[in-house]
Amino acid sequence: MMMVDDSLRELYQEVILDHSRHPRHFGPLEHATHNGEGYNPLCGDKVKVHLMVDGENRISDIKFEGRGCAISQASASLMTDMIVGRNVKEAEKLMDSFVHLVKGEDVGDLNEDDRDRLNVMAGVSAYPMRVKCATLAWHTMKSALEGGVPAKSE
Amino acid sequence: MSFVPPISDFPILSREINGKRLAYLDSAASAQKPKAVLDAMREFATTEYANVHRGVHTLAAAATGRYEAARARVARFLNAKYADEIVFTRGGTEALNLVSYAFLSPRISAGDEIVVTKMEHHSNIVPWHFMRERKRAVLKWVEVRDDGSMNPSAFQAAITPKTKLVAVTHMSNVLGTVNPLKEIIAIAHAKGVPVVVDGCQGAVHEIVDVQDLDADFYAFTGHKLYGPTGIGVLYGKRAHLKGMRPFNGGGEMIQEVTEARITYADPPARFEAGTPPIIEAVGLAAAIDYFEGLGRAAVKEHEAAIYAYAREAVRQFNWLHVIGEAPDKGAILSFHTEGMHAHDLATILDNEGVAVRAGHHCAQILMERFDVTSTTRASFALYSTREDVDSLIAGLAKARKILG
Numbered sequence: 001m002m003m004v005d006d007s008l009r010e011l012y013q014e015v016i017l018d019h020s021r022h023p024r025h026f027g028p029l030e031h032a033t034h035n036g037e038g039y040n041p042l043c044g045d046k047v048k049v050h051l052m053v054d055g056e057n058r059i060s061d062i063k064f065e066g067r068g069c070a071i072s073q074a075s076a077s078l079m080t081d082m083i084v085g086r087n088v089k090e091a092e093k094l095m096d097s098f099v100h101l102v103k104g105e106d107v108g109d110l111n112e113d114d115r116d117r118l119n120v121m122a123g124v125s126a127y128p129m130r131v132k133c134a135t136l137a138w139h140t141m142k143s144a145l146e147g148g149v150p151a152k153s154e
Numbered sequence: 155m156s157f158v159p160p161i162s163d164f165p166i167l168s169r170e171i172n173g174k175r176l177a178y179l180d181s182a183a184s185a186q187k188p189k190a191v192l193d194a195m196r197e198f199a200t201t202e203y204a205n206v207h208r209g210v211h212t213l214a215a216a217a218t219g220r221y222e223a224a225r226a227r228v229a230r231f232l233n234a235k236y237a238d239e240i241v242f243t244r245g246g247t248e249a250l251n252l253v254s255y256a257f258l259s260p261r262i263s264a265g266d267e268i269v270v271t272k273m274e275h276h277s278n279i280v281p282w283h284f285m286r287e288r289k290r291a292v293l294k295w296v297e298v299r300d301d302g303s304m305n306p307s308a309f310q311a312a313i314t315p316k317t318k319l320v321a322v323t324h325m326s327n328v329l330g331t332v333n334p335l336k337e338i339i340a341i342a343h344a345k346g347v348p349v350v351v352d353g354c355q356g357a358v359h360e361i362v363d364v365q366d367l368d369a370d371f372y373a374f375t376g377h378k379l380y381g382p383t384g385i386g387v388l389y390g391k392r393a394h395l396k397g398m399r400p401f402n403g404g405g406e407m408i409q410e411v412t413e414a415r416i417t418y419a420d421p422p423a424r425f426e427a428g429t430p431p432i433i434e435a436v437g438l439a440a441a442i443d444y445f446e447g448l449g450r451a452a453v454k455e456h457e458a459a460i461y462a463y464a465r466e467a468v469r470q471f472n473w474l475h476v477i478g479e480a481p482d483k484g485a486i487l488s489f490h491t492e493g494m495h496a497h498d499l500a501t502i503l504d505n506e507g508v509a510v511r512a513g514h515h516c517a518q519i520l521m522e523r524f525d526v527t528s529t530t531r532a533s534f535a536l537y538s539t540r541e542d543v544d545s546l547i548a549g550l551a552k553a554r555k556i557l558g
Contacts, residue, residue, distance in 0.1 A: 008501075008505050008556070012498070012502075012557065017557070043513045043514065044513065044514040044528050045527060069496075069498045070495060070557060071497070127501060129501075130497065
């Protein structure tokens, strides 16, 4: 059993705080091919995700906008870092793994590098009320790829 | 001060959260229940329970007696003139929806106006938006001052010959502001406009006298008043209730049903279709007995002292900004924090055993008014202590260390 303070430290570890203070790929994206808007009704946070998908279904660029808690900002920042350059199918698969991870479920088949990078968010699974914060940007990314229907964090 | 918070009356307050002493500072969302309420409900359910207003057997008579006694108890609590002015609902939300559907809807048409304040909880906004959607009514918003107070004369300006209703909260669930209801109601009545009051916080923290206020409707919920969930109250002036159409249709709200027509029961039964929250009504009456037994003035004074202690203590944090500093306000401390999101803060506070609310508090119009997406709210109750505030302060300092 982890001590409470340990699980808190894992949740707010340096990598997460760094992502949230200095988010990567933050801002608007000119000539985006896909745009999504996500909303967390629990806290009122909103996030926008803009993607540039090329002719080979590869995500050539991605940006996000919006303000939220440290968990949602870090998760969005990490997501943009990880999916840029991948094709759409891979990005969606990574999202599935991420959603499983933050719920404390089996992430399935995932290469070691991706597993390590996603793992910084694993601490969220000890805080079920915060899962929606962590998944908001990912759901928004998916809804953008599916045509931009407003996403809600589930 | 003579009032000692009766913590031992509330079994849940002795439990630990994450290995720490629980400091429950979320009573504005829902209050904890004293043993007296839980015992009364159990005692009733195990000795006198049956359905009400049906059947002639002994238990049916006993349960009906207890249910109607609860109604009379609520009437005394609000100083209503008649017990039949008290309608039991499933909560404060249903009570306000009842006014929208059964009172306002038949009286409002396209272009008519509803005056609403910007500090309302969504439950006192959405039922009026329904009228906008369904009847093409117009919502007119009354502004909140920077300190969180309301200017009564703003109602003077907002109410026009087209206004059909004024909807206003007794006490804001975010700002803690206690509104000058009597003055607002007098302004509205001078123009012939009825007023519905959301009393979900007001009934808990203020002393309510619906006759003195001259309120047309006053809605509140049981669970914030140390009572059970699943029950609320709509007080309505007898003349209004008598002229209103039914809300839900079903058993108990009719006089006669034939193949060709129906006639409706008199109020309050007309608005209580189906089996009502019977055990909850008994619990609510017990909560009122308990609460009033402590002395409402003493409780109010105690809460004000705890609030003042907390307000003073947070001054040490120059990164914390309180929202809601109206001269007349109840024991609710809402704030936003520079560089820290309310949800992160609430998670860290929870690790310290401190339960607060973080978010928009079902008051998004108000959040927009104060240009924040969310706030953290510590709300105090009759069982709150200085120790709870100390835990909050220690938690805030810790959060700053982790996130700052």
